[in-house]
Amino acid sequence: MSAVDVLLPSRAVFQPVVDLDTGHVVAVETHAGPPAAQTPEDPRSPHYPALRIDPAGEDVRRAVAAARATADLRTRLPLQIGLRAETLGLGEAFLGELHQGLGEAGRRPHEIILCVHGGFPPAQRPAVATAIRKLRQAGYLIGLAGLGAVHAPLDLLVEGSPYLVKLDPELARRAGADPRRAALVTSLVELAHRLGVHVLAPGLASEEQVLAQRELGVRLVQGPALAPPEWRPGMRVTVPVAAREEPRRERPEALLGPRVSEFTLPAVTVAHTATADEVLEVLNAETGTTSVVLIDERQRPRATVDRTRFLLRLSGAYGHALYAQKPAGILADVPRLVPRTVPAIAALRAAGQENDRVYDDLVVTDELGRCLGIVRVADLIRSLSP
Incomplete structure (x- = not known):
């Protein structure tokens, strides 16, 4: 029995990534982790598998196990899989193992959003940036997680050319009730839009939090407010709708015109x-x-x-x-x-x-x-x- 096989698919957690403009699921986040009751969507939870103190090889095996867990679910939606920044900084051997394992799981690179999370020291910046570039060249879509709280330089959004950025869950949840955090989210959304990058708000636990993120300009969301812990691809999601749709806020770049990348959704x-x-x-x-x-x-x-x-x-x-x-x-x-x-x-x-x-x-x-x-x-x- 291999190390990957030890991570049983029955323990895999699935979360839909929901497009608030259409109400449809556009991607599936998956990872081999603990029972859903332990709120794995919060990276600062001690139960969140992606941030445990694991060897890089274990991190790669967990990512591959997460992809394999979806093989029997008969979904062709893009997969969002977490990977630690420290793992990326350890060189091509780990990237080769990751690429081979994901391919054996039946997924091509462009069908996978590799969401890089966790801060890293400045000395690892060149190695992490190089790894992200090589993954992009291989065809993977790149996500950067923990935006607003993680210790990572903002100019990596330029150098890494990510497909999406994932807000810090706690920041996303509290933005609706805290004007200062709302201002931070608005600024991050503005920055992402100008760079042609999607913004994803994770961990939303209530209808009010979802609606607050929509008001702040976030289009992609996930969390318990949208789907129960036992959710699987093909099951319905709950998309809160405001009682009265407010006019969208005019963004400054509207005068210049947004790029098509701002409206790009994952393809099947x-x-x-x-x-x-x-x-x-x-x-x-x-x-x-x-x-x-x-x-x-x-x-x-x-x-x-x-x-x-x-x-x-x-x-x-x-x-x-x-x-x-x-x-x-x-x-x-x-x-x-x-x-x-x-x-x-x-x-x-x-x-x-x-x-x-x-x-x-x-x-x-x-x-x-x-x-x-x-x-x-x-x-x-x-x-x-x-």
């Missing part, structure tokens, strides 16, 4: 060789998914499957019999690609040039043409409307 992807039946299985399992991106072995988008058109084709007379075992690409479209640095208004104009696909999801790519996520045109319209 399958190999471009997948059959129509495999794509149908993904859409049935993830009811909030509006599209599936077909990617090649280098994580580059080859085609997109629009949920509505795809299901209409399969539900027609003999549709399933005709297409189920054929490549899904037959029922797919050429992907509408937008670089992550493109202004949102330019992306919206590009979407309007195709009358028959005006509301299709856009596929956001990085500098190497790899899939970073999708943007829903409706989000662009809402954000740019006066």
